[in-house]
Amino acid sequence: MAAPIFLLLITDYPHMTAALILLSLLLLLFIRVPVAFALGGLGLLLLWLKDISVVMVPQALYSAADSFVLLAVPLFLLMSNILLKGGVGKDLFNAVQSWVGHLPGGLGIATILSCALFSAISGSSVATAATIATVAIPEMIQRGYSRPFVLGLLAAGGTLGILIPPSIPLILYGVITEESIVKLFMAGVGPGLLLTALFILFSIGYSLFDKNYQPSPKATWSQRWQTSFRALPTLLLAVVVIGGIYLGVFTPTESAGVGFALALVIVFALRTMTWQKLKLAVSESMVTTVTIFLIIAGAKLFGKAITLYRIPQEISTAITTNINEPALFILVVCLVLLVIGFFLESISMLLIMVPVLFPALNAMMIDPIWFGILFVVMIECALITPPVGMNLFIIQAVAQVPLAEVLRGVWPFMLIMFGTVVALYLIPDIVLYIPFKL
Amino acid sequence: EKVLRLTLQLPESHHLGKNVAAFADEVAQATDGEIKVEIYPSAQLYKDKEVPQAVASGAVEMGVVPLTQFAGTIPAVELFYVPFLFASEKALQKAVQKGSPVRQPIDDAVLQTGARILWWQAYGGAVIINNDDPIRLPSDLTGKKVRIFSKTLGSLVEAAGGAPTAISGSEQFLAYQRGTVDVGLTGVTAVKERKMFEVMSSLTATKSMVDIEFVVLINEKTWQGLSDEHRQVVETAAAKVEQQLRDQMNQLEADAFAFVSDKMNIVELTDEELQEWQKLAEPVIADYIKNAGPLGRQLVDAARQL
Amino acid sequence: MLAPIDKISDAAGRLAGWMFFVIGIFIVYEVVARYVFLSPTVWSEELSRFLQIWATYLAAAHVLRRRQLIAIDIIVRASGPRLRRWCESLALLVIIIFCLVAVYFGAGIAIDSIRIGRASSSMLAVPSWLTELAIPIGFGLLLLQAVTELIRTLGGSTDISASHH
Numbered sequence: 001m002a003a004p005i006f007l008l009l010i011t012d013y014p015h016m017t018a019a020l021i022l023l024s025l026l027l028l029l030f031i032r033v034p035v036a037f038a039l040g041g042l043g044l045l046l047l048w049l050k051d052i053s054v055v056m057v058p059q060a061l062y063s064a065a066d067s068f069v070l071l072a073v074p075l076f077l078l079m080s081n082i083l084l085k086g087g088v089g090k091d092l093f094n095a096v097q098s099w100v101g102h103l104p105g106g107l108g109i110a111t112i113l114s115c116a117l118f119s120a121i122s123g124s125s126v127a128t129a130a131t132i133a134t135v136a137i138p139e140m141i142q143r144g145y146s147r148p149f150v151l152g153l154l155a156a157g158g159t160l161g162i163l164i165p166p167s168i169p170l171i172l173y174g175v176i177t178e179e180s181i182v183k184l185f186m187a188g189v190g191p192g193l194l195l196t197a198l199f200i201l202f203s204i205g206y207s208l209f210d211k212n213y214q215p216s217p218k219a220t221w222s223q224r225w226q227t228s229f230r231a232l233p234t235l236l237l238a239v240v241v242i243g244g245i246y247l248g249v250f251t252p253t254e255s256a257g258v259g260f261a262l263a264l265v266i267v268f269a270l271r272t273m274t275w276q277k278l279k280l281a282v283s284e285s286m287v288t289t290v291t292i293f294l295i296i297a298g299a300k301l302f303g304k305a306i307t308l309y310r311i312p313q314e315i316s317t318a319i320t321t322n323i324n325e326p327a328l329f330i331l332v333v334c335l336v337l338l339v340i341g342f343f344l345e346s347i348s349m350l351l352i353m354v355p356v357l358f359p360a361l362n363a364m365m366i367d368p369i370w371f372g373i374l375f376v377v378m379i380e381c382a383l384i385t386p387p388v389g390m391n392l393f394i395i396q397a398v399a400q401v402p403l404a405e406v407l408r409g410v411w412p413f414m415l416i417m418f419g420t421v422v423a424l425y426l427i428p429d430i431v432l433y434i435p436f437k438l
Numbered sequence: 439e440k441v442l443r444l445t446l447q448l449p450e451s452h453h454l455g456k457n458v459a460a461f462a463d464e465v466a467q468a469t470d471g472e473i474k475v476e477i478y479p480s481a482q483l484y485k486d487k488e489v490p491q492a493v494a495s496g497a498v499e500m501g502v503v504p505l506t507q508f509a510g511t512i513p514a515v516e517l518f519y520v521p522f523l524f525a526s527e528k529a530l531q532k533a534v535q536k537g538s539p540v541r542q543p544i545d546d547a548v549l550q551t552g553a554r555i556l557w558w559q560a561y562g563g564a565v566i567i568n569n570d571d572p573i574r575l576p577s578d579l580t581g582k583k584v585r586i587f588s589k590t591l592g593s594l595v596e597a598a599g600g601a602p603t604a605i606s607g608s609e610q611f612l613a614y615q616r617g618t619v620d621v622g623l624t625g626v627t628a629v630k631e632r633k634m635f636e637v638m639s640s641l642t643a644t645k646s647m648v649d650i651e652f653v654v655l656i657n658e659k660t661w662q663g664l665s666d667e668h669r670q671v672v673e674t675a676a677a678k679v680e681q682q683l684r685d686q687m688n689q690l691e692a693d694a695f696a697f698v699s700d701k702m703n704i705v706e707l708t709d710e711e712l713q714e715w716q717k718l719a720e721p722v723i724a725d726y727i728k729n730a731g732p733l734g735r736q737l738v739d740a741a742r743q744l
Numbered sequence: 745m746l747a748p749i750d751k752i753s754d755a756a757g758r759l760a761g762w763m764f765f766v767i768g769i770f771i772v773y774e775v776v777a778r779y780v781f782l783s784p785t786v787w788s789e790e791l792s793r794f795l796q797i798w799a800t801y802l803a804a805a806h807v808l809r810r811r812q813l814i815a816i817d818i819i820v821r822a823s824g825p826r827l828r829r830w831c832e833s834l835a836l837l838v839i840i841i842f843c844l845v846a847v848y849f850g851a852g853i854a855i856d857s858i859r860i861g862r863a864s865s866s867m868l869a870v871p872s873w874l875t876e877l878a879i880p881i882g883f884g885l886l887l888l889q890a891v892t893e894l895i896r897t898l899g900g901s902t903d904i905s906a907s908h909h
């Protein structure tokens with residue numbers, strides 16, 4: 001009975017259908033159906049209502065995991081988890097701190113630099129935030145830095161993990177849009193460095209204004225060489241992984257594989273790896289991979305279902321007929337992503353929104369590589385906006401503080417990210433120079 | 439109203455996409471809108487390797503797919519990728535005609551999987567591109583890394599002493615620019631569209647090396663469910679757009695050659711050089727027959743008699 | 745009665761973890777083969793994808809059991825235990841229905857592939873059912889685990905998903 005009535009509705013009121021589907025999805029998410037199954041289950045329901053063969057369900061599941069490019073996800077996760085269990089996060093932080101710790105706001109600078117460096121071996125913002133937070137938060141608080149500032153700094157610094165290559169969201173963006181992942185990775189470098197620099201400037205400015213912290217003592221040269229020596233293999237690894245992709249020696253997937261092997265070599269050479277730790281690294285990488293892949297599978301089925309209802313096509317047409325100014329389009333997209341980012345976790349945000357927005361890019365003459373980077377910066381915002389912000393939760397868990405305290409420190413960084421979006425729009429070469437003109 | 443959903447790997451603006459759109463228009467007109475072909479381009483529904491199964495299972499009614507995607511199930515379809523099998527371009531044109539002794543057995547074999555081939559779509563041939571001295575003889579490939587797009591081409595490259603490397607269309611330009619591979623096998627229209635002339639200086643024209651064909655499939659149960667009259671309409675429309683595309687493809691290739699002619703050093707193979715390549719292809723042909731069994735032998739014999 | 749299902753799910757999860765590890769070795773071997781021996785393998789890419797499909801779906805049940813499926817709990821977290829349990833049962837029901845469809849139609853695809861001898865179009869020509877079977881088996885395990893969790897939820901009180909990671 002319900003099916004024919006629903007069919008009548010969707011043929012006559014396409015916008016209402018889209019709204020209804022969105023509401024159903026939010027309802028499923030809010031009663032805490034896991035994201036993968038909220039998407040997949042709703043996709044299944046939509047197929048059934050339109051009398052389309054549900055053979056599409058196992059086909060979509062199979063297809064989601066059947067991708068060579070996606071292999072980079074578990075391999076980059078293995079690489080960074082192995083390094084983590086080998087204590088590399090602490091090594092990195094100690095090395096950086098020995099060089100810049102004594103400067104005004106030095107620990108803040110060291111924290112951001114460590115985040116940026118760790119980003120070059122980790123594809124995930126959550127991992128970056130968790131790793132550096134574990135070592136940096138106790139150190140900074142002990143030295144009297146204001147707590148909200150410290151918490152905000154780490155929540156925001158961690159987001160660099162997905163902008164500086166390697167990056168899991170950029171891999172997924174490349175898979176969905178069939179754009180070159182190599183170019184996407186290279187496009188992330190410029191904005192990643194810009195954001196790093198802005199965060200550092202903010203830390204220096206903040207420490208000039210708030211002088212309650214005690215500066216770290218200047219490290220001796222022998223301390224510097226000693227700590228740097230331990231961090232050096234990891235830095236070389238980052239150079240091999242990113243350089244190899246840039247020079248075309250490896251594909252991103254191969255580069256992840258090589259990074260994984262070298263990470264094993266490093267932690268065994270440093271004698272910081274045990275069988276127990278390795279098992280843990282393998283198990284944690286597996287769990288993260290599978291949670292991401294299940295969401296990809298659910299999103300794939302949901303995506304096919306709404307495509308058969310012609311919803312992305314309708315939205316794309318609606319955008320291109322009502323908006324003919326690229327600047328306005330970008331503004332609308334950013335606002336939509338900001339709002340969606342309050343509620344959705346980052347991978348779901350990407351998997352749901354990119355297929356809907358991507359068809360409109362061509363008509364707007366917007367470079368798809370540039371758009372990918374813009375999208376990732378908006379995901380970075382989403383990671384630190386309440387109520388659903390993964391990095392907020394990570395910092396909250398590591399520091400054992402109320403969410404409100406993290407929020408008090410995080411908003412300036414959000415403003416910096418919006419500023420970056422404006423900069424990317426005004427000077428597209430920040431994104432495009434390295435992949436296309438170098 | 440009967441809706442036939444059609445999944446397409448390429449964008450709507452590509453000539454294969456325009457070709458199915460022309461088919462959809464023909465059918466809608468001839469049936470007064472009783473049959474509606476809905477096109478889902480850019481792999482929105484299925485990647486090309488999933489299409490044979492998706493159409494055969496009825497999850498989607500129609501689909502466009504490279505013929506060689508059936509290679510695992512029906513190894514004989516690799517025939518058109520067996521290098522230098524056809525004596526001339528004319529022989530090749532005969533082979534792809536509907537009902538030809540080369541094409542009919544393939545259509546029949548595909549039908550056994552539950553999907554019917556409505557028409558074939560011409561996609562063009564392949565050329566060899568590289569930097570520096572042009573590739574004229576198989577020995578020019580020795581020790582070189584070569585981009586390939588099919589396993590039989592891989593065998594040819596190996597026989598010549600090169601290292602075959604599979605690289606997707608979208609990563610091709612970068613692979614040439616950064617020297618990940620030294621030599622590329624690709625379509626001449628792609629050389630123009632993906633601006634590969636910016637990173638490669640020589641192009642060796644080998645139009646009879648391989649021929650790339652796409653096929654348009656319809657689920658067999660859906661087909662049998664159509665009325666006689668509708669089936670007639672669909673077949674007529676299919677035949678019409680098939681010929682249109684073949685004519686257009688020849689023109690597109692000619693245009694692409696003209697376009698790149700002042701940007702690259704274009705080399706035509708002499709008869710002696712061509713024979714060297716054909717000699718090299720012998721073991722590949724033998725391999726093909728071994729893999730493809732009696733049907734493969736039958737097709738090779740048919741191809742050589744054209 | 746429910747404990748053996750937990751054990752099977754955990755074993756499948758551990759196996760999946762090491763399958764990803766093996767994929768890493770395959771990929772590195774491929775790079776070495778290409779640059780050192782100048783002869784790329786024909787199997788590394790395809791076997792890696794093959795393992796990835798199996799590993800992903802074999803581990804689904806384990807991830808559900810460990811409550812690590814990503815979910816949004818801003819509303820449920822704030823609500824009382826009764827409503828919580830309702831929501832959790834409902835969520836498990838969605839998973840169970842989804843699994844039933846995946847198992848039934850997934851098995852159908854594999855059986856069909858055996859019938860017509862479908863195989864991949866690559867050099868290896870791997871029979872398709874070998875990988876297609878990962879769907880009915882993986883979601884079969886998930887189905888068992890989800891039913892187990894539903895029984896537990898209706899009996900006592902547990903969370904089906906981690907808050908955020």
Ligand code: NA
Nearest residue numbers: 119122161166
């Ligand atoms: Na990164």
Ligand code: NA
Nearest residue numbers: 341382385388
């Ligand atoms: Na958020």
